[in-house]
Amino acid sequence: MSTDLPVLSPKDFASDQEIRWCPRCGDYSILAQMKKVLPTLGIPKEKFVFVSGIGCSSRFPYYMDTYGFHSIHGRAPAIATGIKLAQPGQQVWVITGDGDALSIGGNHLMHAIRRNVDLKIILFNNQIYGLTKGQYSPTSPTGKRTKSTPMGSVDHPLNPLSVALGSEATFVARSVDVDIRHLTATLERAAHHKGTAFVEVYQDCNVFNGGAFKFATDKKVKQDNIVYLEHGKPLIFANGKKGIRVNEGSRPEIVDLDGSVPEDDLLFHDEKVTEPSLAFMLARMRYPEFPEPMGVLRAVEKPTYDEQVNQQVEDAIAEKGEGDLDKLLNRGDTWEVK
């Protein structure tokens, strides 16, 4: 090896803390995939920071032997922004949940994304408040019966991907906790993206909302209910039997691939298109009407916030010279008293 990259393994990223998620929680899988991805990045361990808010998912930093900050409810993107601005050399991950990111912390999420701070935001979406034992969340479907909605929720849920796209996200992806290879690949893509990488992970809360994503995880049905996105490839699912085409009303429609529709008529995924309409359309394909897209919806490049904030400091130094206290204090009109 000519380079001096650290050789690390998943074990090196495990902290000595006992993991306290419920047995069979989807969080275990996400933690395991994260520990697999980090050693592949060629980044020394001390260069990672994991920041979280409050909620089950937010325990995540304690289980990683990296720098970490388990903060307060909803504020992780803001705290992470402070860290990234202060230490642009760190790779900063934000671990959050549907309540943390979209309810109490909605404002910070939106602004971190629109600024394009170089953060990797992983939203564990289980459509429920788990830590507080089972209230409906901003992603719970309308009609959801929970402890706080005994007659069914009358809220309309947020679509996390739409929120990210509406906030002008440069990287938007979705994966599922138990889809190990896909999740690993998606986290890896997020890690390599320069700018805010927003990843929604369908995560099963088997205690308070078990099976919420069965449509996307059950091997018997999932091929009909999800469609894997690949850049430059047509949208095909159901073991190659069905595809997605854009109809004359510019709406997606499902077509049978029985020979009557040529493959060229299908929707070809383009994650790099600057204009976000395609990504929006994909984000709004929801089960059961459509198969839900999995993978990278959007990956475009824009200057990052942290880079530009630090560049302005460099520019100011280049223009005015390194700050001179004596000059600063003596600026403007001065006079002598003898």
Next chain:
Amino acid sequence: MSSTVDVPEAEQQGGGKRTETVETVVVRFCGDSGDGMQLVGTQMTNVSAIYGNDVSTLPDFPAEIRAPAGTLAGVSGYQLCFSNHDIFTPGDAVDTLVSMNPAALKTNIADLKRGGTLIVNEDAFDKSNVAKATYESNPLDDEDLLQPYRVHKVPMTRLTRDAVDGLGLTVREADRCKNFFALGLIYWLYERDATPTEEWIKAKFAKLPHIQEANLRALRAGYNFGFSTESFTVHYHVEPAKLPPGKYRKLTGNEATALGLITAAKLAGRGLFYAGYPITPASDILHELSAHKNFGVKTFQAEDEIAAMSAAVGASYAGQLAVTASSGPGICLKGEAMGLGMIAELPMIIVNVQRGGPSTGLPTKTEQSDLLLSMFGRNGESPLPIVAAQSPGDCFHAVQEAMEIAVNFMVPVVFLTDGYIANGAEPWRIPTTDELKPIKVEHQTEPNSEHGYLPYKRDEKLARPWAVPGTPGLEHRVGGIEKADITGHVSYDPDNHEFMVRLRARKVASIEDFIPEQEVDGPESGDVLLISWGGTYGAVRTAVRQLQTEGKAVAHAHLRFLNPFPKNLGDIISRYKKVLVPELNMGQLRMLLRDKYLVDAIGLNKIKGKPFLVSEVAAAIDELL
């Protein structure tokens, strides 16, 4: 210079009119919020300071950017006091009032001394403006009203239009120059050298030559009006003040806070990170810091107050000297994240430029009503050190002392100023570089035990080490859940919780050994001790000195450190018969003093959005003697 007639210099300057020498003068400019009163007030402050007077100012403006023109709600004022000796307040009563319209006259005339000079723009006293000011008839015709004053009715609008005639200005543009006419007249009246203002106009309007020329002409026209018309028979001379020798500049409190923060970071060799959300009256700190990025200052205008506080916490974790500033409503929002900074034991400064509350309250007016918020405004047992500045220039030093406490004790520090000292200005003796004391900041770079890095292992000051992300081998987690002693692991152990709560409180309390002992101005024992804090310093000090010169046994302790208190404060209190606590609130410091020292402290409390007058404090002391 070209004159061949031998005229005495004083007469050349004053148009041959009588000059009176006076010690201290209070001038107030008031007009509509669109009349540029803050601007001319600032210019007058600059020229007076540069001339060598001591100066103290009180800008007073409405919360609305432009309330309806001519109304009482839209009146904006700028008061300044300049003197041949050191002064601590902008003055109780006004010697010369410049009133640009009837509304300004209505809201300000009560503050003009009997026998004082009243200069009005008589052109603005038309029927409509008179009605808007809720006068039943033109007050300039009301002899009873004006009888106590020396009144000069000057047609400023017309004279300004005449002065700028030929420059191709619209009427609106021409009329906007009349503040400089008023300023020019005052410059003549008080023998001010207009050069700095002329230079300012030239620079400010360099790209708009006709506006530049118009303002210069208006300024000169105002000056010449005083010089040549018979309306004014006397003008005044105020000698420079005998201030401590050194180089001076004018500084507002917010500027001083910003410069103090830059200085602290530069001398510590660390980056300064500032996160803020715009709020009156704290925004100028953000503006000032944003202009000095070449000092390695990173500023972050956050999406809200909570984000600003949170980003400061993050930046502190990442090793920077982190600061946020706001005012009452914003500080309320920051409370939760301040608590996080407290339990994570990270150093940072939270600046609260206090304003009138509660809720939105009086955004542009001053008050001291956030002391108890600073003490107790977080959930759980969450004591934070509190440092308060006493004057505009003092913000420079006090904020550095706050930072020194923060990094030495690994704790967020609340730094209190208020609208009065934040917007007020005074001459400031510029410290020489060797007078500045560098703050020592150390980051942990090596494991501190055989078991690796223990983030909550403490030094003799009970401070924990500060290891920064990026340091190999010191990876660790912090957070808001209760920490196990030494290891910093999550702990729900009851004994550990009580131990840690008491430990954090003890750490903050032990700062009393770090800060200087309290000083007292006046006799070591006596009849009345005044205890004050923050921006009331000037009024209290002046009132106490007055009574001291009358031979009264009155002393003054002005507190800079409000949590913890200096350790000799209890002893000081016990040496006086009575304790008077003047505050611009309902008695917040008094409550803390009564609690800690079981002293029957008496309050002098004012909640009008305005600073104390010296006379108010003096009268309250007199009552106790």
